[in-house]
Amino acid sequence: MLHISDLVVRYGSAVALDGVSLEVGRGEMVALVGPNGAGKSTLINTVSGQLKAASGSVVVEGTVAQVPEGRQMFPDMSVEDNLLLGGWSIRNRQLDEVFDLLPDLAGMRRRKAGRLSGGQQQMVAIGRALMARPDLLAIDELSLGLAPIVVDELAEHLRYLNAERGTAVLLVEQEVTLAFNLCARACVLEAGRVVVTGDSAELAESDAVRKAYFGDLAELADVEVSP
Numbered sequence: 001m002l003h004i005s006d007l008v009v010r011y012g013s014a015v016a017l018d019g020v021s022l023e024v025g026r027g028e029m030v031a032l033v034g035p036n037g038a039g040k041s042t043l044i045n046t047v048s049g050q051l052k053a054a055s056g057s058v059v060v061e062g063t064v065a066q067v068p069e070g071r072q073m074f075p076d077m078s079v080e081d082n083l084l085l086g087g088w089s090i091r092n093r094q095l096d097e098v099f100d101l102l103p104d105l106a107g108m109r110r111r112k113a114g115r116l117s118g119g120q121q122q123m124v125a126i127g128r129a130l131m132a133r134p135d136l137l138a139i140d141e142l143s144l145g146l147a148p149i150v151v152d153e154l155a156e157h158l159r160y161l162n163a164e165r166g167t168a169v170l171l172v173e174q175e176v177t178l179a180f181n182l183c184a185r186a187c188v189l190e191a192g193r194v195v196v197t198g199d200s201a202e203l204a205e206s207d208a209v210r211k212a213y214f215g216d217l218a219e220l221a222d223v224e225v226s227p
């Protein structure tokens with residue numbers, strides 16, 4: 001449902017993506033990993049339409065919504081009003097549907113977003129993106145600044161969303177163990193190019209991938225990868 005072909009994106013004369021091709025199937029969860037500056041955010045911002053391609057193509061069959069890096073709440077607005085901002089483009093706003101998927105949000109709907117914990121804000125950011133009823137959810141850094149237990153809970157919500165609604169997920173994630181556990185397939189980017197794309201379980205067992213791209217994360221070989 002997402003077809004990226006030979007994509008080139010530049011910032012002025014600097015090339016951030018240099019001929020990237022990637023496919024995401026309907027209902028598939030794909031992780032995008034790689035070192036700092038590899039082009040992960042650039043790719044996701046191009047998929048969501050915030051950046052323009054210099055050449056190549058991005059085709060999405062359906063709607064895409066992004067959970068931006070840093071969550072980008074309106075801190076003085078309530079959780080509910082933050083969520084409603086995500087539903088501006090559809091007539092029948094989907095608050096109840098989002099509360100079904102993320103029940104904790106219902107209990108905090110009247111609270112100011114700025115008063116919430118980082119994990120709660122991330123849940124609001126996911127809920128806000130879901131208000132657009134996306135076929136593809138593009139998430140830039142799910143775990144950034146969050147405690148592992150909070151991240152596990154968010155990951156469980158994403159698994160549920162994927163299983164129940166068939167929502168595809170493109171996940172940019174620094175925590176490779178999390179990315180590989182959550183997503184059956186992964187794409188490794190480096191310096192604006194795809195180094196390897198494949199089954200997360202196989203990548204986790206690949207010495208070359210571990211040593212070259214994930215430094216000393218040797219425990220990856222022992223990670224159990226969910227189907």
Ligand SMILES: Nc1ncnc2c1ncn2[C@@H]1O[C@H](COP(=O)(O)OP(=O)(O)OP(=O)(O)O)[C@@H](O)[C@H]1O
Nearest residue numbers: 011014015016034035036037038039040041042043
């Ligand atoms: N607004 C910008 N103007 C100029 N160069 C940029 C801009 N944003 C990103 N870049 C450059 O583009 C390249 C890719 O950056 P990008 O943020 O997409 O990488 P990333 O993989 O998401 O990195 P990180 O993990 O640090 O967020 C880097 O060399 C970066 O310095």
